[in-house]
Amino acid sequence: MEFLxxxxxxxxxxxxxxxxxxxxxxDKALLAVADALIKESAEILAENEKDIIAGEKKGxxxxxxxxxxxxxxxxxxxxxxxxxVVELPDPIGEVIEAFExxxxxxxxxxxxxxxxxxxxxxxxxxxxxxxxxxCFKSGNAVILKGGSDAICSNRAITKVIRKAxxxxxxxxxxxxxxxxxxxxxxxxxxxxxxxxxxxxPRGGAxxxxxxxxxxxxxVIETGTGNCHVYIDEFADCDMAVSIIINAKTQRIGVCNxxxxxxxxxxxxxxxxxxxxxxxxxxxVEIRGDEKVAQVIDCKPACEEDYGTEYLDYIISMKxxxxxxxxxxxxxxxxxxxxxxxxxxxxxxxxxxxxEVDAACVYVNASTRFTDGFEFGFGAEIGISxxxxxARGPMGLKELTSYKxxxxxxxxxx
Amino acid sequence: MEFLxxxxxxxxxxxxxxxxxxxxxxDKALLAVADALIKESAEILAENEKDIIAGEKKGxxxxxxxxxxxxxxxxxxxxxxxxxVVELPDPIGEVIEAFExxxxxxxxxxxxxxxxxxxxxxxxxxxxxxxxxxCFKSGNAVILKGGSDAICSNRAITKVIRKAxxxxxxxxxxxxxxxxxxxxxxxxxxxxxxxxxxxxPRGGAxxxxxxxxxxxxxVIETGTGNCHVYIDEFADCDMAVSIIINAKTQRIGVCNxxxxxxxxxxxxxxxxxxxxxxxxxxxVEIRGDEKVAQVIDCKPACEEDYGTEYLDYIISMKxxxxxxxxxxxxxxxxxxxxxxxxxxxxxxxxxxxxEVDAACVYVNASTRFTDGFEFGFGAEIGISxxxxxARGPMGLKELTSYKxxxxxxxxxx
Numbered sequence: 001m002e003f004l005x006x007x008x009x010x011x012x013x014x015x016x017x018x019x020x021x022x023x024x025x026x027d028k029a030l031l032a033v034a035d036a037l038i039k040e041s042a043e044i045l046a047e048n049e050k051d052i053i054a055g056e057k058k059g060x061x062x063x064x065x066x067x068x069x070x071x072x073x074x075x076x077x078x079x080x081x082x083x084x085v086v087e088l089p090d091p092i093g094e095v096i097e098a099f100e101x102x103x104x105x106x107x108x109x110x111x112x113x114x115x116x117x118x119x120x121x122x123x124x125x126x127x128x129x130x131x132x133x134x135c136f137k138s139g140n141a142v143i144l145k146g147g148s149d150a151i152c153s154n155r156a157i158t159k160v161i162r163k164a165x166x167x168x169x170x171x172x173x174x175x176x177x178x179x180x181x182x183x184x185x186x187x188x189x190x191x192x193x194x195x196x197x198x199x200x201p202r203g204g205a206x207x208x209x210x211x212x213x214x215x216x217x218x219v220i221e222t223g224t225g226n227c228h229v230y231i232d233e234f235a236d237c238d239m240a241v242s243i244i245i246n247a248k249t250q251r252i253g254v255c256n257x258x259x260x261x262x263x264x265x266x267x268x269x270x271x272x273x274x275x276x277x278x279x280x281x282x283x284v285e286i287r288g289d290e291k292v293a294q295v296i297d298c299k300p301a302c303e304e305d306y307g308t309e310y311l312d313y314i315i316s317m318k319x320x321x322x323x324x325x326x327x328x329x330x331x332x333x334x335x336x337x338x339x340x341x342x343x344x345x346x347x348x349x350x351x352x353x354x355e356v357d358a359a360c361v362y363v364n365a366s367t368r369f370t371d372g373f374e375f376g377f378g379a380e381i382g383i384s385x386x387x388x389x390a391r392g393p394m395g396l397k398e399l400t401s402y403k404x405x406x407x408x409x410x411x412x413x
Numbered sequence: 414m415e416f417l418x419x420x421x422x423x424x425x426x427x428x429x430x431x432x433x434x435x436x437x438x439x440d441k442a443l444l445a446v447a448d449a450l451i452k453e454s455a456e457i458l459a460e461n462e463k464d465i466i467a468g469e470k471k472g473x474x475x476x477x478x479x480x481x482x483x484x485x486x487x488x489x490x491x492x493x494x495x496x497x498v499v500e501l502p503d504p505i506g507e508v509i510e511a512f513e514x515x516x517x518x519x520x521x522x523x524x525x526x527x528x529x530x531x532x533x534x535x536x537x538x539x540x541x542x543x544x545x546x547x548c549f550k551s552g553n554a555v556i557l558k559g560g561s562d563a564i565c566s567n568r569a570i571t572k573v574i575r576k577a578x579x580x581x582x583x584x585x586x587x588x589x590x591x592x593x594x595x596x597x598x599x600x601x602x603x604x605x606x607x608x609x610x611x612x613x614p615r616g617g618a619x620x621x622x623x624x625x626x627x628x629x630x631x632v633i634e635t636g637t638g639n640c641h642v643y644i645d646e647f648a649d650c651d652m653a654v655s656i657i658i659n660a661k662t663q664r665i666g667v668c669n670x671x672x673x674x675x676x677x678x679x680x681x682x683x684x685x686x687x688x689x690x691x692x693x694x695x696x697v698e699i700r701g702d703e704k705v706a707q708v709i710d711c712k713p714a715c716e717e718d719y720g721t722e723y724l725d726y727i728i729s730m731k732x733x734x735x736x737x738x739x740x741x742x743x744x745x746x747x748x749x750x751x752x753x754x755x756x757x758x759x760x761x762x763x764x765x766x767x768e769v770d771a772a773c774v775y776v777n778a779s780t781r782f783t784d785g786f787e788f789g790f791g792a793e794i795g796i797s798x799x800x801x802x803a804r805g806p807m808g809l810k811e812l813t814s815y816k817x818x819x820x821x822x823x824x825x826x
Contacts, residue, residue: 016770033433047779085584107783113799197799198800218800246825246826250826353818354432361819362819363821364820376512386631387528387631388633388801401800403776406775409777410652411778411779411782412663413663413786
């Protein structure tokens with residue numbers, strides 16, 4: 001794996017150059033890359049076509065083929081994404097804290113780039129440009145390992161980015177692609193600890209599990225979302241239905257979609273018929289516990305349903321007799337992503353917000369808002385479901401670390 | 414490993430209780446534990462004596478035996494440490510950021526406990542009380558795996574803490590000790606990802622490497638320190654000597670001690686004789702490159718010396734012809750811990766502070782200040798040399814995560 005070590009060394013060298021760039025230099029380069037992507041669209045689309053043909057030949061699922069496919073519009077979207085990153089404030093150099101010690105030492109906590117970031121992701125070529133943009137603006141070198149089905153597309157996009165950087169007088173090793181589609185290479189990449197400071201897997205549960213279990217590099221887990229909405233005894237039932245249908249159906253294949261309802265018994269007779277009608281209208285299958293089945297037509301929910309991220313037009317429903325039972329149920333089955341309570345009772349709201357263990361906890365709003373754009377962070381590199389470093393939507397700041405800068409005049413201990 | 418899973422379940426249950434405790438409740442319990450440690454000193458000392466006898470029998474190194482040994486004074490120190498933690502502000506519940514979105518959603522970023530923290534450490538029984546204190550105040554449950562040579566001491570200390578918590582009406586599972594000394598159990602502990610949110614190894618390089626390579630739980634690496642002092646061409650040479658002798662000899666076995674000097678050629682003839690005299694006086698062996706050897710008596714330094722954390726009365730010295738060469742050398746050999754420049758030139762200072770990749774970068778002060786107490790954080794659980802989550806001295810705040818609390822009135826996407 002000598003070539004992999006070489007990529008690591010290149011990135012480690014590039015990071016020292018990148019941390020010296022001014023915001024202006026970085027923004028100018030990002031705009032140049034955006035322009036180059038548009039200008040070189042034909043080449044990128046031609047290479048993408050090769051991936052599509054190979055994908056069709058091997059009988060790839062239409063949904064995956066769709067993610068793999070680039071169009072002029074999608075390339076425009078990638079360029080637009082980079083231009084939006086230009087508009088975001090540069091996090092590097094920010095003084096997070098500053099204080100002076102009694103011995104006269106002045107201590108500053110300064111935001112610095114992470115250094116070298118590794119990304120492992122599935123066959124979505126747009127991630128190649130997105131990941132570069134966020135890593136670059138935050139002063140990091142990035143090594144990309146995209147899905148093997150997108151190899152031609154990723155190679156073309158990376159080539160365009162590197163050429164544009166070179167033209168700007170910036171090290172092209174700011175972005176490097178692992179071109180090998182050998183799984184052993186991916187394994188070795190996860191052990192490139194000497195050169196890579198952070199590894200971010202982005203994709204399905206299997207990919208993420210594999211990275212978490214195999215990497216010796218620190219990982220941020222961007223996880224799956226088994227998100228719940230709890231309809232409290234003090235809920236506005238119409239609001240509940242509106243939020244649940246939105247959280248369930250506005251986009252079914254995403255991690256912040258609602259997969260499971262928890263319903264206080266006191267409101268089940270009122271809210272369940274409303275939910276049943278709305279679900280029928282939106283073609284959502286209901287799997288309910290016994291008490292749900294007493295009120296509306298539904299399939300029975302088994303234990304497994306409560307732990308399943310359907311990513312489909314299916315929702316499980318569980319009744320509880322108290323908010324404590326609701327919180328216990330959610331803490332048992334959720335994936336620490338996004339959880340909502342519908343209630344008009346402030347104490348219940350505060351209890352839920354405090355006691356439910358998740359990156360994002362909501363009162364009276366759809367879980368679909370867990371998103372970097374919706375939070376106002378601009379683009380996001382993923383949504384973290386771990387507690388270390390970053391939790392929830394990760395924007396530019398979450399791709400940084402800090403250092404302590406200590407100034408003295410001869411202090412010793 | 415059923416008993417291990419049970420410990421995990423206990424801790425996961427305890428974390429929900431702990432996050433509900435008020436600061437007052439936590440502080441009262443910490444004081445009760447401090448009192449209990451003093452009151453039960455005789456029992457703790459008797460158990461420690463068993464460890465000492467076993468250690469002597471197996472011919473343990475005197476330095477390690479000393480770390481293992483408890484005395485009344487050291488137990489008093491453990492109690493005093495807990496009382497100091499009481500004085501520290503409670504980080505939990507702090508609103509780190511708050512903002513409102515155009516759609517009316519109010520978003521708060523609130524500091525919350527990490528949940529369950531695992532600690533793996535060597536045979537230093539005082540760490541048992543220290544780790545409990547910091548984890549407890551920051552609202553976390555902790556599972557401890559101390560060195561097997563300290564098993565009787567750790568069992569006794571944990572027993573006292575758990576009993577005191579019980580008397581305070583607080584779940585004793587706030588602290589649990591893995592009593593098995595089987596290495597397979599430690600391995601299994603590192604895979605208890607379902608229940609443990611963060612694993613902190615504390616000890617020598619071998620222990621930390623093993624945890625980093627084997628754990629599937631997110632780890633904070635509290636690493637070794639190959640710390641440098643760079644004497645710039647614009648250095649105050651007397652200040653340089655004073656700082657270097659302090660950083661090298663004030664306590665030789667610690668991670669923030671200086672192990673290597675980098676010296677600008679322009680000042681070598683002036684500073685090296687001063688350093689040579691001071692090192693002789695403090696019994697420090699010098700290993701220098703050729704240019705150093707031209708000026709003073711020293712052993713030759715080889716490549717390996719530059720990468721070695723001696724933890725001994727030895728220092729390596731390397732000459733450079735520019736600050737850039739110094740920075741490159743340091744970035745090549747350092748362990749991202751603490752690095753210092755001695756200079757009266759502001760531009761050089763700023764360049765060094767910006768470009769050297771380390772948790773703590775100093776100008777004109779001793780690297781020995783990298784320490785939670787010295788930074789004013791109160792106690793510390795370790796010094797992080799990784800960039801993810803926490804860097805440098807880790808106090809209470811670094812043992813926390815955050816959650817986003819989002820309040821709406823029916824918002825949907």
